[in-house]
Amino acid sequence: MGEKTKLLKDCRVLDFSNEMGFLCGKILGDLGADVIKVEEPGGDPSRSLGSFYKDIPHPEKNLYWFAYNHNKRGITLDIETETGKEILLKLIKKTDLVIETFEPGFLKKLGLDYDSLAKVKPDIIVTSITPFGQSGPYKDYQGSDLVLTAMSGFMSVLGDTDKPPVRPTLPQSYMWIGMHAAEGALMAYYHRGMTGEGQHVDVSGQTGVTWAASIAPSFYDFNQEVPKRAGSFITGRSITGAIMRAVYPCKDGYVTYIIYGGPAGIRTNKRLTEWMDSKGMAPDYLKNKDWNKFNIATVTQEEIDQIEDANMKFFKTVTKEEFFKHVIDQDMLGYPVNTAKEIIEDEQLQSRGMWQEVEHEELGTKITYPAFFTLFSSIACGFWRRAPLIGEHNEEVYAEIGLSKKELLSLKKANVI
Amino acid sequence: MSKQIFEGIKIAEFAAIAAGPLIGKHMADHGATVVHVESHERPDGFRQNYPPYKDNKPGINRSGAFTMCNNNKYGVTINLKAKGGVDLAKRLIAWADIVIENFTPGTMKKLGLGYEDMKKVNPDIILLSSCNQGQTGPHAFHPGFGSHLSSLCGFTYMTGYQDRLPCILYGPYVDHIGVGYGVIAAVAALEHRRRTGEGQFVDLAQYEVGVQFMIPALLDYSINKRVPERDGNRHGYAAPHNTYRCQGEDRWCVISVFNDDEWKTLCKVMGREDLVSDPRFKTIPARKQNEQALDSEIEKWTSKLTAEEVFKKLQDKGVKAGFVENMDDMFKDPQLKHRGFWAAVDHPEIGRYHAEGPPFLFSKTPFKIDRPAPMLGEHNETVFQKFVGMPKDEYDRLIEEGVIA
Numbered sequence: 001m002g003e004k005t006k007l008l009k010d011c012r013v014l015d016f017s018n019e020m021g022f023l024c025g026k027i028l029g030d031l032g033a034d035v036i037k038v039e040e041p042g043g044d045p046s047r048s049l050g051s052f053y054k055d056i057p058h059p060e061k062n063l064y065w066f067a068y069n070h071n072k073r074g075i076t077l078d079i080e081t082e083t084g085k086e087i088l089l090k091l092i093k094k095t096d097l098v099i100e101t102f103e104p105g106f107l108k109k110l111g112l113d114y115d116s117l118a119k120v121k122p123d124i125i126v127t128s129i130t131p132f133g134q135s136g137p138y139k140d141y142q143g144s145d146l147v148l149t150a151m152s153g154f155m156s157v158l159g160d161t162d163k164p165p166v167r168p169t170l171p172q173s174y175m176w177i178g179m180h181a182a183e184g185a186l187m188a189y190y191h192r193g194m195t196g197e198g199q200h201v202d203v204s205g206q207t208g209v210t211w212a213a214s215i216a217p218s219f220y221d222f223n224q225e226v227p228k229r230a231g232s233f234i235t236g237r238s239i240t241g242a243i244m245r246a247v248y249p250c251k252d253g254y255v256t257y258i259i260y261g262g263p264a265g266i267r268t269n270k271r272l273t274e275w276m277d278s279k280g281m282a283p284d285y286l287k288n289k290d291w292n293k294f295n296i297a298t299v300t301q302e303e304i305d306q307i308e309d310a311n312m313k314f315f316k317t318v319t320k321e322e323f324f325k326h327v328i329d330q331d332m333l334g335y336p337v338n339t340a341k342e343i344i345e346d347e348q349l350q351s352r353g354m355w356q357e358v359e360h361e362e363l364g365t366k367i368t369y370p371a372f373f374t375l376f377s378s379i380a381c382g383f384w385r386r387a388p389l390i391g392e393h394n395e396e397v398y399a400e401i402g403l404s405k406k407e408l409l410s411l412k413k414a415n416v417i
Numbered sequence: 418m419s420k421q422i423f424e425g426i427k428i429a430e431f432a433a434i435a436a437g438p439l440i441g442k443h444m445a446d447h448g449a450t451v452v453h454v455e456s457h458e459r460p461d462g463f464r465q466n467y468p469p470y471k472d473n474k475p476g477i478n479r480s481g482a483f484t485m486c487n488n489n490k491y492g493v494t495i496n497l498k499a500k501g502g503v504d505l506a507k508r509l510i511a512w513a514d515i516v517i518e519n520f521t522p523g524t525m526k527k528l529g530l531g532y533e534d535m536k537k538v539n540p541d542i543i544l545l546s547s548c549n550q551g552q553t554g555p556h557a558f559h560p561g562f563g564s565h566l567s568s569l570c571g572f573t574y575m576t577g578y579q580d581r582l583p584c585i586l587y588g589p590y591v592d593h594i595g596v597g598y599g600v601i602a603a604v605a606a607l608e609h610r611r612r613t614g615e616g617q618f619v620d621l622a623q624y625e626v627g628v629q630f631m632i633p634a635l636l637d638y639s640i641n642k643r644v645p646e647r648d649g650n651r652h653g654y655a656a657p658h659n660t661y662r663c664q665g666e667d668r669w670c671v672i673s674v675f676n677d678d679e680w681k682t683l684c685k686v687m688g689r690e691d692l693v694s695d696p697r698f699k700t701i702p703a704r705k706q707n708e709q710a711l712d713s714e715i716e717k718w719t720s721k722l723t724a725e726e727v728f729k730k731l732q733d734k735g736v737k738a739g740f741v742e743n744m745d746d747m748f749k750d751p752q753l754k755h756r757g758f759w760a761a762v763d764h765p766e767i768g769r770y771h772a773e774g775p776p777f778l779f780s781k782t783p784f785k786i787d788r789p790a791p792m793l794g795e796h797n798e799t800v801f802q803k804f805v806g807m808p809k810d811e812y813d814r815l816i817e818e819g820v821i822a
Contacts (some may be wrong), residue, residue: 005609007608007609018738031605036755051637051641051643054641063633063640067632067633073514080787114780117533119814122502127777128440131716132468133756135755136755136756137751137755138752139752141732142732142735142736142737143737144655144673146650146672146739147673150660150669150670150671151739151740153743153746155660155741156742156744156746159584162671163581163649164650164659164661164662165669166576166650166660167576168572169575169576169647169651170630170631172630175594179594180597180775180777181600181776181777182597182601182774183600183601183604184776184779186604186608187422187600187779188779188782189608189784190422190608191422195419197419197781198780199780199781199782201777201778202777202780203777203778204752204756204777204778205822207753207756207758208776210773210776211593212586212587212590214587214590214593215469215485215486215588215746216525216588217744217748217771217773218469218481218482218770219468219469220744221481221748221759221770221771222767223469223471226744226745227744228667229587231581232577235587236467238468239470239473246568246573247573247584249582253668254582256564256565256569258562258564289616297465297466299650327557331559331560333562335561335565335566337568337583338568338569339571339574339638340571340631340644340645341575341644342569343569343628344639347555348550348624351553351554351555352551354625367636367639368635368639369632370625370628370632372625372626373598373629374598375551375552375618375620375622376602376605376606376609376617376618376619377620378609378613379606380603
């Protein structure tokens with residue numbers, strides 16, 4: 001196999017996204033695109049989201065920014081000024097793809113929407129990401145992670161039965177939306193390669209998150225059943241309505257073990273009984289059970305409760321690590337409930353080369369990042385550069401469209417860049 | 418009218434459940450010709466082990482999970498264990514541009530259908546393998562489902578309340594992350610082939626794509642030695658930021674306020690301008706500190722309204738609010754309707770059902786959902802005779818020999 005290629009190395013992306021769309025440009029960057037993150041002069045407000053490097057609240061030390069804006073260069077530009085607009089149109093001539101998260105209609109007012117840009121660069125692709133889409137009754141409504149988790153149906157199936165629905169505390173909706181936006185952008189780019197034709201891609205945040213609720217819509221569509229949140233239990237696996245526990249407390253945290261049917265489920269159930277028995281903890285009703293006749297689709301809640309009662313007692317006596325080792329050795333279904341710590345220490349990810357130490361010379365340190373999202377035999381998918389400082393590549397990028405250092409200085413003084 | 422993006426692209430799926438087949442579904446929605454391979458002995462697991470079934474009556478062609486993941490596809494049956502089964506699979510592989518498989522690593526190779534075997538019959542084939550933990554490494558062969566991976570990837574730990582057990586995410590959450598990244602990987606491989614004429618092998622580990630959604634938590638740990646903890650609907654520096662009870666049974670709205678202006682607007686809409694000057698709620702730190710009292714003041718207001726009313730009243734004034742849409746709400750949502758999100762298709766056994774449209778709309782190459790998921794083996798004749806070009810007598814013989822079965 002020859003050297004892997006940076007697939008998108010000749011694809012120039014201008015990324016005007018806020019936190020809702022960061023991942024889109026990052027993914028294109030992972031595949032080698034020249035992604036230029038465009039911030040307003042002074043820096044993007046999203047540089048204040050979440051945690052900071054060593055808890056120092058500084059816009060150039062923001063971890064969310066580090067996480068999803070690496071593999072991008074960074075410039076500043078005020079596109080609301082005439083001068084800024086003119087510079088943007090110069091950049092557009094050398095751009096293949098624009099990512100933006102402005103409110104619907106904002107770019108049109110500035111004369112910078114898809115139709116206007118296509119006049120300057122006919123095969124341009126513009127990927128617009130908004131909470132609800134470019135048109136429709138909710139188009140002007142605002143989004144947040146909480147709003148999009150709720151309005152996508154995802155939240156309705158998350159949380160304890162006796163408490164209000166919850167969102168995952170680490171925001172997930174922007175990841176879903178950014179990922180799907182990258183799909184749309186890349187599909188449009190491929191189409192352009194095949195036909196020469198650019199187009200506008202309208203990504204709706206609400207529809208970007210729906211798959212997080214998996215097949216839940218089907219219960220309603222088929223049988224007018226409304227799936228409900230069930231805490232640490234799995235629902236919808238049995239036509240008797242039985243629910244299965246998916247989180248058990250263990251000695252030092254939690255493990256995920258779920259009673260399943262099918263060949264892998266039955267093997268797992270058998271081996272857990274054997275494991276319990278080896279510690280003298282398997283009750284007779286488990287030892288005598290004919291697992292081969294176990295049918296998850298028709299099992300009753302009573303039978304599930306009885307099995308889970310024994311599981312509950314047993315898992316309290318094992319650690320996460322013991323559980324993990326055992327399920328791997330015995331080819332059983334189940335995993336520990338990992339925290340960030342255990343993910344970083346995981347030997348599988350390490351053996352795949354998932355972690356890359358990246359020099360942050362501006363901080364005088366190295367930071368460990370995921371090195372790739374997928375392994376391709378011929379495409380390089382990697383970590384190429386840390387996230388940009390504010391306006392870090394102004395000189396470099398603007399020189400590429402012929403602006404002199406002197407011009408840059410006056411633009412800076414005018415607060416255009 | 419432009420062509421659809423993947424018109425002319427042929428995909429063969431040796432895949433089941435969600436992670437593999439949904440990649441093909443998304444590409445079929447945009448014009449790819451996708452053949453889903455099963456057998457009567459081993460039908461797609463979604464057909465038989467997972468509700469819902471139409472009218473709660475189990476049946477091989479009655480599965481909601483299967484039909485959600487396979488609209489616009491062709492369904493064939495090949496018994497890979499029968500003599501001649503692998504040869505037949507190879508003819509389909511020779512026809513295809515992309516093969517998608519999501520078996521446990523090594524399974525396809527053992528059958529004689531590994532990447533090297535595929536290349537012999539189709540030198541520029543793209544093989545996309547999606548599995549639990551990757552094709553290599555000490556845990557490569559370990560089987561797992563999406564719900565287990567949700568825990569391995571850290572999502573379970575981050576959902577719920579600290580004084581309670583963590584909540585499991587609904588469904589095979591990580592499978593669906595693998596689907597998004599799977600489409601990205603497939604299109605990247607197609608683009609590479611467009612440029613170079615070469616196919617390739619793609620090793621997608623669902624664990625690794627799941628990790629992409631966790632990066633901020635991983636950085637927080639590796640840099641600040643802090644394990645991020647679940648905290649209900651709370652937010653580090655936004656308040657109010659929660660779910661609030663509304664009128665009706667199990668009805669909830671959400672309100673997220675990130676700055677003092679939004680807070681003032683919220684108070685105004687609630688008719689509670691007295692709260693603006695209340696020292697307990699004046700600043701973000703004050704609101705964070707008195708969050709419980711804050712939440713109960715807000716719930717006094719929301720509990721008198723429907724969730725939809727709260728959503729509209731606040732959004733009309735620019736406050737980031739919403740309501741917890743359950744699946745009933747989702748099918749009635751006017752915005753989703755506007756985007757043509759629920760696409761009706763008619764299935765011979767199920768009747769009318771709805772497939773889910775894509776999250777993005779293209780201005781020149783719209784998606785098209787116009788066929789239901791296939792019944793088991795429904796398109797054997799079309800695929801083997803028309804697509805693959807098999808003579809009828811051979812086709813009849815393969816059925817008789819239990820290869821197409």
